[in-house]
Amino acid sequence: MATISDVVKRSGISKATVSRVINNHPHVSKEKREKVLAAMKELSYTPNPTARRMRGQLNTTVGLVVHRVVNPYFSYLMDAIERKAAEHNIRVIFFQSKEDKQKEFEFLDLLKQKQVDGMILTTVANSVEDIRPYLEYGPIVFCNEYLRIDDVPIVRISEEDAAFTGVTHLLEEGYRNIAYCTGGLFADEGKDRDRNTGFRKAMEAKQLSINPEWVFIDQHSIEDGRTVMKKITEMDNKPDAIFTGSDEVAAGMTIAAREYGVKIPEDLAVLGFDDQPLCLLTSPQLSTIHQPIEEMGSLAAELIIKLFKGEKLEQLEYELPIKLVKREST
Amino acid sequence: MATISDVVKRSGISKATVSRVINNHPHVSKEKREKVLAAMKELSYTPNPTARRMRGQLNTTVGLVVHRVVNPYFSYLMDAIERKAAEHNIRVIFFQSKEDKQKEFEFLDLLKQKQVDGMILTTVANSVEDIRPYLEYGPIVFCNEYLRIDDVPIVRISEEDAAFTGVTHLLEEGYRNIAYCTGGLFADEGKDRDRNTGFRKAMEAKQLSINPEWVFIDQHSIEDGRTVMKKITEMDNKPDAIFTGSDEVAAGMTIAAREYGVKIPEDLAVLGFDDQPLCLLTSPQLSTIHQPIEEMGSLAAELIIKLFKGEKLEQLEYELPIKLVKREST
DNA sequence: CTCCTTCATGAAACCGGTCTCACTATATAT
DNA sequence: ATATATAGTGAGACCGGTTTCATGAAGGAG
Structure with a gap:
């Protein structure tokens, strides 16, 4: 690799001026600027990023x-x-x-x-x-x-908006017994708090109350989804829809649904979150919240x-x- | 950030020796080594990687x-x-x-x-x-x-082994009319050549010949898979199994199969490639070649x-x- | 015509390390 | 006792750039 010194030798112009040309500084005569550029081209010179970084001059x-x-x-x-x-x-x-x-x-x-x-x-x-x-x-x-x-x-x-929109969708489709996955129902900060708020507001808007039995904590993976589905099949009082908060969980539920003979969405509607590619692969394909x-x-x-x-x-x-x-x- | 000079000042020991300590070089007295280490600790000093790289002394x-x-x-x-x-x-x-x-x-x-x-x-x-x-x-x-x-x-x-193993599996399951996806049937180098060889060897081992109508070129995406499935449904003489060379293509085929009412594997066996997570999501779940x-x-x-x-x-x-x-x- | 800017330029310091080299002190070989 | 290796050490060059600073030339104001 050619260095700035090579350019100096080739062009006969000082290091300082060469540096000025490299960095497009003013106060360089047209004549010298061109000589330097020519030399740089001939040597196919690129400034060494490590050296520039030394002086804190590089953001790359x-x-x-x-x-x-x-x-x-x-x-x-x-x-x-x-x-x-x-x-x-x-x-x-x-x-x-x-x-x-x-x-x-x-x-x-x-x-x-x-x-x-x-x-x-x-x-x-x-x-x-x-x-x-x-x-x-x-x-x-x-x-x-x-x-x-x-x-x-x-x-x-806006996690609150997302949860509100999702749950409202389920309610509008006519479901009333809504199960819900969250990191913690009483989270006092972060995503979970806002999603919980959105969930509550959507339910309250229809004067519905939350059934704590249908709230699942910390479910994230496909495997978790299978577990959730299993638990639901074992319930006496079953929900008719679930806001999973995660496409993976939702996907796991579709897999388990096949095993247990649960029909989606007839027996249980499932709503994902994220709109990942896998939504198109499951059977049935997943409704979900699209994240941009x-x-x-x-x-x-x-x-x-x-x-x-x-x-x-x-x-x-x-x-x-x-x-x-x-x-x-x- | 503390620099080597700060360590020099604090320890009263020269730059060269400090550098020796940093790099665990020999020829440093135990006494000075410890003084330097102490100073480094007190200043919570870390050598600047950019500076080290300047001298070509860093591989990180x-x-x-x-x-x-x-x-x-x-x-x-x-x-x-x-x-x-x-x-x-x-x-x-x-x-x-x-x-x-x-x-x-x-x-x-x-x-x-x-x-x-x-x-x-x-x-x-x-x-x-x-x-x-x-x-x-x-x-x-x-x-x-x-x-x-x-x-x-x-x-x-070994792409040859992979194709051979895959196709042999289909043959052992009793399928005889094998369709095949490849980048090019007459590729003279790379993956495709080797996969083609594997495919041919597996077929020849059962004295089967290749039907060029059933060879699909350059199919990679889920969308491509849908297309392939569509083409197959439109054929008079249909294959009964397909080596797709790609989980995505295979997945696309399962989706299209549902639309066209094609039963997998009864009407058409589908073999993927890679063993991606999506294999578990499709319905039916995909047989595939697991890549390590x-x-x-x-x-x-x-x-x-x-x-x-x-x-x-x-x-x-x-x-x-x-x-x-x-x-x-x- | 002198005084003050602004422009153009290169020498040298600098960034934070590593490494060569010269020098001293000590140990070993002859 | 003298020659020779080896350990321990610091001064200073070096890596490849950027930046400060001093200097000289040119242009404009008074």
Whole structure:
């Protein structure tokens, strides 16, 4: 690889001026600028990013924390982020935290060490107080997360609206005995609290009360879905619809339904969440809440890039609209 | 962030010796070593990776090229690679090439510029001749690819064995009219050639000939699968089994089968390829060829890490075993 | 015509490390 | 006792850029 010194030798022009040309600084005569550009071209010279970073002059890598790549929700997010970043010639270092607090810290340290110039967190295990100190070292953007830190932009959907829309859909289809999956019915912050609120509001709007027997806590995987379905078949007083909060759970339920001879949606309507590709594969195909993942990822990337450029953001909270997708399961 | 100079000041020991301690070099007295370590601890000092990289003394990032993150095959590969890398404190910069030759070059340039210290290519658009020059700048490992370059280690499955095993399975289940999806029946290199060979050998072993009408070229997506199923329903002389070469295609076929009232496997047996999670979601669940993705990714990461350390590899070609998974579709 | 900006330029410091080299002190070989 | 290796140490060059600063030339104001 040619270095700046090679360009200096070839062009007979000083290092300082060559650097000015590289960085498009003013105060360089047209004549010299052209000589330098010619020499750079002849040597097919590219400035060494490592050297530039030494002086803190380079913003070209963003760190991306996801829970797991194999979770389609995150892989679609990564896809959108990487594409937007690539457009701007930004590199993406990714990292699976699996909600491990220690590992999360280790990755955040890359910011401290200037190995990355900013971070997009799509999942965060640590608390606000633990994250805040890292802001000193570079910009952070939250995407799909619920933590709020002043000055940290956040991109997400309105979970309350999503739950409200989903449950209202079930009610409008005529179902009245609604089961519900959540991380915790009495969560006092985050996603779950807002989804719970949306659920309650939708039920109250029809003067319906919540049957605690039909509330399932912490169900996430396909396997969990099978368990939920099993439990429901064993109930005397069965719900006629379920808001699963997750396509995986919903998919697991369709599999178990076949085994137990439960008909969806006749015996039990099932509503997913996310609109992942698997919705089209199950039988019946899943009705679900479509999350604008593409837009979320793309926006998060745009925000971090703006921050790289030192631009001020006019807005810090972005709530993107969800959409109900009705298919066969409701 | 504390720098080496801060450690120098605090410990009263020279930069050179501090560096020796950092890098565990010999010829440092126990006494000074401990003083330095104490100072480092007190300042919670971490060496700046960018500075170390300047002197070519750091191997901590690997570039990873995939086709698309959202393709589960690749996301599982990424998962395995990232996990193994994280164990060794190696960072992964990923990149979606989408088979774009120009973009692939741009990413390979990171190797030239020492932005990454090595590359794992799980898909490659350019030719051997185009890739070879980059070897000068750092190690490359192929994973899931078919290109052969001397000295470049490669991790993959035996496509011939996979096709042979798959088709033989169909034959053993009693099917005789086997349809087949491939990138090209007369491919003279790569995956397709080997799969074709496997297909032919399996058929010849039963003295069966190949019906060219039943060979589908370049089918990859769920949508493609629907098309294939449609074409088959329109045939006068129908196959009774199909080797799809792809879970997606197989999944698409199950969806279309429902629409056209085709019974799987009674009317048509369908065999997938990869053993992706979606195999369990379709109805019927898909029989498929299980690829050892986990092992492939993990091994590829191990190889690049060995090369980082300057170790010699005793073996360059790794063919990992596939496994037939029989479910409901055959 | 002098004084003050602004432009154009290169020398040298700097970023935070690693590494070569020269030098001293001690141990071993002859 | 002298020659020779080896451990321990720090000064300073170096990696490849950016940035400060000093200097000279040109242009405009008074």
